[in-house]
Amino acid sequence: MVRLDENEISFPDPEVYEGHEGLIAFGGDLSVERIWFAYQLGIFPWYNPGEEILWWCPDPRFVLYPDEIKVSKSMRKILNKGIFTFSENKSFREVIRNCQQVSRKEQTGTWLSDELMESFIKLHEYGLAKSIEVWQNGELVGGFYGLQIGNVFCGESMFAKVSNASKAGFIHFVENNKDLLDLIDCQSHTEHLESLGAKMIPKKEFLKTLHKNNERR
Known part of the structure; x- marks a missing residue:
């Protein structure tokens, strides 16, 4: 394992x-420049x-091809x-903060540190990170965020305050971007x-x- 300068x-x-x-490397920093460079290489921080x-590039990789999305009959209904209603980049800070605070099965605390969260907020301000919001009766009830690298969307984290909110938002995003995305990186x-x-x-x-996506950009 390599220590970064x-x-x-x-x-x-x-x-x-x-x-x-x-696990590819450890150390370094969480500057916007380093994170953006890492994701273009297929590497992401998780610690x-x-x-x-810690910086990772797992094998195998968990991804979704937009044309292969599965929507159950109950979700279609x-x-x-x-x-739900949906929006994009309307409340990035709220989405990422909810992702940080949401409790998850078999997980204590959060992997999303304040420092990493602030870096992603800066990436959003530079137009490199985006959020998808899910609303119900005017309240933010779900969403997710990630980095858009050309035709590849690197999903980071999602949250839901009511049943099916994050799932509905993800399906909405994929179905409305099928012609624009080659791949969605789900990481783990x-x-x-x-x-x-x-898969x-x-x-x-x-x-x-x-x-291939990087070469086209």
Whole structure:
């Protein structure tokens, strides 16, 4: 595992460096420049607040191809009833703060530190990160955020205050961006996203798609 220099923005090449369970490097910082560079390489930070920053590129990679999204009959009914309304980049700060504070099964605390959250807010201000909001009766009840790198959306985290809110927002986003996205990077496995069609693919296949996307930009 490689220790990063805070004064130099660089990473090991994930194509040739495997790391332990996808752990590529540690250290460095959470500057906007480093995070943006990392995601273009297929690398993302994931660590416990108060501990050293860890950088990952797992193999296999959990992704969703927009054309393969699965929508159950019950979810289609919910979407057709108009229970929720949706927006984009209307309340990024609220979305990311809710993602930080939401409680999750088998997880104590949060992986989303204040420092990392502020970096993503800056990325949003630069037009590099986006949020999807889900509303019900004028209240923010769900949403998610991530980085848009050309035709690849790198999803970071989602939250829901009412049943099916985040799922409805994700389906709405995917169905309205099928022609614009080649891939949605979900990073690590969750049953929630697997039920919507996400699957594991080899790291090399993921990086190949990401590199082709970078070349087109």
